Each structure stands twice: as structure tokens, then as C-alpha cells.
Amino acid sequence: MARFNVTKKLTSPIDGQKPGTSGLRKKVKVFIQPNYLENFVQSTFNALTTEKVRGATLVVSGDGRYYSKDAIQIIIKMAAANGVRRIWVGQNGLLSTPAVSAVIRERVGVDGSRASGAFILTASHNPGGPHEDFGIKYNMENGGPAPEGITDKIYENTKTIKEYLIAEDLPNVDISAIGVSSFGGPEGQFDVEVFDSASDYVKLMKSIFDFESIRKLLTSPKFSFCYDALHGVAGAYAKRIFVEELGAQESSLLNCVPKEDFGGGHPDPNLTYAKELVDRMGLGKSSSGEPPEFGAAADGDADRNMVLGKRFFVTPSDSVAIIAANAVEAIPYFSAGLKGVARSMPTSAALDVVAKNLKLKFFEVPTGWKFFGNLMDAGMCSVCGEESFGTGSDHIREKDGIWAVLAWLSILAYKNKGNLDGGKLVSVEDIVRQHWATYGRHYYTRYDYENVDAGAAKELMANLVKLQSSLDEVNGIVKGIRSDVAKVVHGDEFEYKDPVDGSISKHQGIRYLFEDGSRLVFRLSGTGSEGATIRLYIEQYEKDPSKTGRDSQEALAPLVEVALKLSKMQEFTGRSAPTVIT
Numbered sequence: 001m002a003r004f005n006v007t008k009k010l011t012s013p014i015d016g017q018k019p020g021t022s023g024l025r026k027k028v029k030v031f032i033q034p035n036y037l038e039n040f041v042q043s044t045f046n047a048l049t050t051e052k053v054r055g056a057t058l059v060v061s062g063d064g065r066y067y068s069k070d071a072i073q074i075i076i077k078m079a080a081a082n083g084v085r086r087i088w089v090g091q092n093g094l095l096s097t098p099a100v101s102a103v104i105r106e107r108v109g110v111d112g113s114r115a116s117g118a119f120i121l122t123a124s125h126n127p128g129g130p131h132e133d134f135g136i137k138y139n140m141e142n143g144g145p146a147p148e149g150i151t152d153k154i155y156e157n158t159k160t161i162k163e164y165l166i167a168e169d170l171p172n173v174d175i176s177a178i179g180v181s182s183f184g185g186p187e188g189q190f191d192v193e194v195f196d197s198a199s200d201y202v203k204l205m206k207s208i209f210d211f212e213s214i215r216k217l218l219t220s221p222k223f224s225f226c227y228d229a230l231h232g233v234a235g236a237y238a239k240r241i242f243v244e245e246l247g248a249q250e251s252s253l254l255n256c257v258p259k260e261d262f263g264g265g266h267p268d269p270n271l272t273y274a275k276e277l278v279d280r281m282g283l284g285k286s287s288s289g290e291p292p293e294f295g296a297a298a299d300g301d302a303d304r305n306m307v308l309g310k311r312f313f314v315t316p317s318d319s320v321a322i323i324a325a326n327a328v329e330a331i332p333y334f335s336a337g338l339k340g341v342a343r344s345m346p347t348s349a350a351l352d353v354v355a356k357n358l359k360l361k362f363f364e365v366p367t368g369w370k371f372f373g374n375l376m377d378a379g380m381c382s383v384c385g386e387e388s389f390g391t392g393s394d395h396i397r398e399k400d401g402i403w404a405v406l407a408w409l410s411i412l413a414y415k416n417k418g419n420l421d422g423g424k425l426v427s428v429e430d431i432v433r434q435h436w437a438t439y440g441r442h443y444y445t446r447y448d449y450e451n452v453d454a455g456a457a458k459e460l461m462a463n464l465v466k467l468q469s470s471l472d473e474v475n476g477i478v479k480g481i482r483s484d485v486a487k488v489v490h491g492d493e494f495e496y497k498d499p500v501d502g503s504i505s506k507h508q509g510i511r512y513l514f515e516d517g518s519r520l521v522f523r524l525s526g527t528g529s530e531g532a533t534i535r536l537y538i539e540q541y542e543k544d545p546s547k548t549g550r551d552s553q554e555a556l557a558p559l560v561e562v563a564l565k566l567s568k569m570q571e572f573t574g575r576s577a578p579t580v581i582t
């Protein structure tokens with residue numbers, strides 16, 4: 001057994017290591033600076049405290065983006081030096097974010113051990129490669145992202161750090177081969193176990209869904225399917241689940257080979273960046289041929305999903321509402337009923353209407369998955385989602401891109417039980433339109449202004465907060481912009497008190513609520529790595545079934561105009577149009 005020693009290295013604080021909505025994300029050139037990663041990792045160990053770190057089993061893996069392999073070796077050496085007993089690594093360093101969560105919660109090591117936390121190496125939907133982004137976040141023993149109490153402590157530690165521990169002479173571990181490598185340190189044995197990235201996750205999915213009924217759907221000549229992993233880590237799971245387990249054609253997988261730079265693309269599953277899929281589904285400018293019945297895409301770390309029908313886009317806010325409305329009938333895991341549902345604040349109120357009709361507990365939390373975890377741990381929430389293409393359930397503590405696709409396939413399989421041998425297929429579009437007819441429709445759009453000057457973005461936000469001190473003034477301005485929109489009845493900055501632990505999160509987005517249920521929300525992104533990104537969320541509720549079929553940009557045009565003029569978007573940012581519209 002190779003032996004290693006522990007070295008104490010002197011270091012000094014590096015600015016800007018505050019974790020955002022989901023971990024620390026920076027350009028690769030920032031991350032590879034001397035001590036940058038080391039400072040953050042040691043600050044995390046220190047925040048967790050020595051008692052929790054010594055003897056622990058921790059997972060280290062990610063979406064496989066550029067710099068991951070080096071980062072994994074550094075974290076292994078630091079973990080060994082900090083007294084960690086075991087490190088688990090997905091083969092080749094690959095684990096999707098939902099798979100990490102599943103591994104923490106479900107996996108038993110070859111020696112019977114269980115993991116109590118994880119470093120996830122990903123910048124999620126941000127591009128990868130030597131000139132793009134790297135990221136790291138820490139997940140806790142429940143499988144979910146570290147709560148603000150911990151991320152705040154990590155950040156404080158990064159501001160005062162003086163030294164870190166590392167086993168410099170520990171040889172690099174071969175993470176391409178499954179198996180256990182053991183080493184001897186000053187305090188005893190240290191193991192690195194490399195395991196198959198997909199099998200625990202696949203097992204979990206099989207325990208949630210009726211694979212047999214999904215297989216019938218996917219292999220029916222009446223149905224056709226397409227999945228785009230955008231060269232993210234989802235590809236490793238898509239092949240195993242959709243092709244090997246469920247019988248989909250190999251040709252239905254697009255971009256399913258994980259790449260360090262995501263093939264040069266932006267691994268963000270939306271109508272702008274998932275271009276190939278969007279074209280295939282008949283929604284692009286260069287679309288040709290008959291589109292498949294169902295299409296979906298994932299982001300870099302496979303926690304996001306975009307669901308499309310033939311020439312039809314399902315908004316993520318509608319998607320979570322539709323999954324919640326159908327879960328009990330269509331998904332065996334939920335057959336005993338839902339414990340409750342939750343959405344992030346900027347997500348449309350489509351889920352609220354379902355909760356009300358089905359008499360389910362309902363929660364509105366700030367943006368970021370970490371806020372759902374407490375509700376789930378307390379048994380208060382089964383299904384939750386965000387407008388940003390994140391959907392999931394209490395099977396793990398992260399959003400789950402492939403789970404969402406399996407949920408949709410389950411609903412389609414359920415609705416088409418009698419139709420596969422004869423009769424007309426109930427399509428994705430049919431399901432969504434039927435949902436609108438029952439519950440009403442929430443017209444919804446999001447405008448993103450990426451890489452705006454950070455000072456200008458702050459001023460724009462401050463101005464919107466200032467305006468809220470007088471609703472009369474706001475209404476005067478609004479009426480001057482458009483006389484056909486409803487009155488603003490409330491304006492605030494969203495604040496959340498966690499019903500489980502009582503912790504309070506402030507400044508979670510600026511809201512303008514209108515008399516007819518419409519909403520304007522303004523937030524600054526917490527996941528960008530350059531400048532600031534302003535997000536503007538616009539929503540309007542339509543209950544009249546005869547009016548739920550309009551084009552959403554057209555239906556929302558008056559509110560969009562109000563939002564842009566009220567916020568003086570162009571004046572502050574110099575932008576006449578957003579970077580992305582979803």
C-alpha cells in the first residue's frame with residue numbers, strides 16, 4: 001500500500017469566492033490560478049468542521065467539463081490530508097448532479113460504507129472549455145445543496161484562510177478503471193473507490209417509474225422520441241436508460257457523448273441553445289421532415305430539462321404543474337398521493353392552481369434548489385419545479401432532468417394506454433391544451449440580459465425598489481405606458497422564511513403584482529461568471545378557455561412594454577433587446 005504524508009501549505013485569501021445560486025462558478029483561467037481551488041476546498045472542509053470531515057466518505061465528480069480531471073486529483077489529495085476516510089468517484093469523474101444526490105442517499109460502497117457529502121464539479125448550463133466556465137459546489141448528507149448557513153461560512157473562511165492541507169506525494173488515482181485504491185496516511189487508511197456512474201441512478205429510476213409501460217410507448221410504431229444531451233453528462237445516462245432499458249432507437253439520441261467543452265456549444269436546454277433539437281422538433285427555422293412526437297434536452301450536469309412536443313414547446317412552469325396534476329395516476333412512486341408541491345418565486349402560478357384544485361400543500365420558495373430540500377426532508381413536498389427548466393421530486397434533493405423526461409413519458413404512456421394498438425395518439429400538445437382548459441393558462445416569458453455592466457444592473461434594481469415606496473406613482477407611470485393593463489396592487493422584494501428551520505432569506509427578487517394576477521419579477525442572476533445578468537419574468541393568467549390558445553409573446557406584449565419602460569431597461573443597460581427570451 002502506497003503511503004502519503006500531509007503537508008501544510010501557506011496561502012492567503014482570494015477575492016470573489018462567494019458561492020452563488022448553485023456553487024462557485026468562474027472562468028477556468030480563474031480556477032487554475034495557484035491556490036484558487038485549494039482555498040475554496042479547504043474553506044469548505046473548515047466550514048463542515050473537523051469532526052464531520054474526519055473519517056467521512058465523500059463523493060467527488062461532475063459533468064466532465066474541462067479542468068474536472070485535474071480538480072478531482074487535487075480534491076482527493078486534500079481530502080486525504082484532511083482525514084477523510086474514503087473518496088468515491090464516478091468512472092472518468094462523471095456523475096450528473098441528480099446522480100450525485102442519488103449516490104449520497106442510496107449507494108452502499110464495496111466495504112458497506114455510506115457517503116455523507118459531495119463536491120460536484122460543474123458550472124451546470126454555463127459553457128465549458130479552457131476559455132469558459134468551471135464550477136464547484138458542496139452537497140450535504142441529505143443529497144441536497146449546502147444551505148445558506150454553510151455557504152456563508154465557506155465564504156467567510158475564504159476571506160481569512162491562511163493554510164490548507166494536502167497529500168502532495170499521494171499518486172494520482174486512475175479514475176478510468178472501476179475499483180478501489182488504498183493508501184496509508186499518518187492517521188490510517190485512505191481509499192478511493194471508482195464506480196459505475198449510472199447504475200445507482202438507473203436502479204432508482206426503475207423503482208419510481210413503470211418501465212414496462214414506458215417501454216411499450218417508446219417501442220410503439222405510433223410514437224417517436226428524441227433526446228439531446230447537448231454533449232453534457234446526461235448522455236451517459238440517456239444511453240443506459242432510454243436505449244438499453246426502454247428500447248428507444250440509438251438514432252433518437254443527439255449529442256449524447258459527454259465532451260469537455262460540450263462540443264463548443266452552450267449546454268443550456270432552451271429554445272435558443274438546443275438548436276438541433278428545436279429544429280428536429282419542427283420549431284426551428286431550418287426544420288424539415290416530420291418531427292418526432294416527443295423531444296427533450298438536458299443541461300451540462302443533467303439536472304435541467306426542456307420538454308417539447310411535435311412543433312410545440314412546454315414551458316417549464318406548465319410542465320411541473322402538469323406533472324403534479326397527473327403524478328398519482330401515472331407514476332407508481334406517487335400512487336399514495338402527493339405530500340405537497342412547491343415552486344420557486346419567479347415560476348408561474350400554474351402549479352398554485354393545481355395545488356388549490358387538488359387541495360395540496362403549497363410552498364413558494366426563493367430561486368435555487370437548496371430551498372426545496374428542507375420541505376422534502378420534513379415530508380411536506382413531493383413535486384417541485386422552477387421556471388428555469390428545473391423539475392424534480394423528493395426521490396432526491398436536486399432537480400432531475402432525466403426524471404422529468406421519464407415523468408412526461410409516464411404521463412404519455414398512461415394517457416395512451418388504450419391507443420397504442422388503435423386510436424389516435426394523445427400528444428404532448430393535447431395534454432397541455434387539456435390542462436389549460438381545466439386550470440386556465442399562465443402566459444409566461446423570461447427575458448435575460450446577460451453580461452450587463454454590474455453597476456448599471458444594481459442601479460436598475462435599486463430604482464425598481466425605490467419606485468415601490470409609492471404604488472400611486474407606479475400606477476401613474478404604468479397607465480402612462482399602457483392603459484390596457486391592470487392596476488399594480490403590491491410591490492415588494494421577496495423574502496422567505498423557511499417553515500422548517502425558520503431561517504430567513506432576503507432580497508430574493510423584486511415583485512410587482514397586478515390586480516388580475518399578472519406579475520412582473522426582476523432578479524439578478526447568481527450563476528453568471530462575468531458582469532451581471534438581469535432576469536425579467538413576465539406572467540399573466542387567463543382563465544377563459546376560449547382565450548388560452550393565443551401566441552404567448554403576443555398575449556404578453558402589453559406587460560412586456562410596461563416592464564421595459566418601468567424599469568428603464570434600455571436607459572440603464574444600453575440594451576435594446578434581451579440576450580435570450582424563453
Ligand code: VG1
Pocket residue numbers: 021022123124125126299303304344367368369386387388390524525526527528535
Ligand atoms: C439559475 C436559475 C435557477 C437555478 C439555478 C441553478 O439561477 O434561474 O432557477 O436554480 O440557475 O441551476 P440564477 O441565479 O442564474 O437565476 V443549474 O442547472 O445552473 O445548477
Ligand code: CO
Pocket residue numbers: 097124125299300301302303304
Ligand atoms: Co444544471
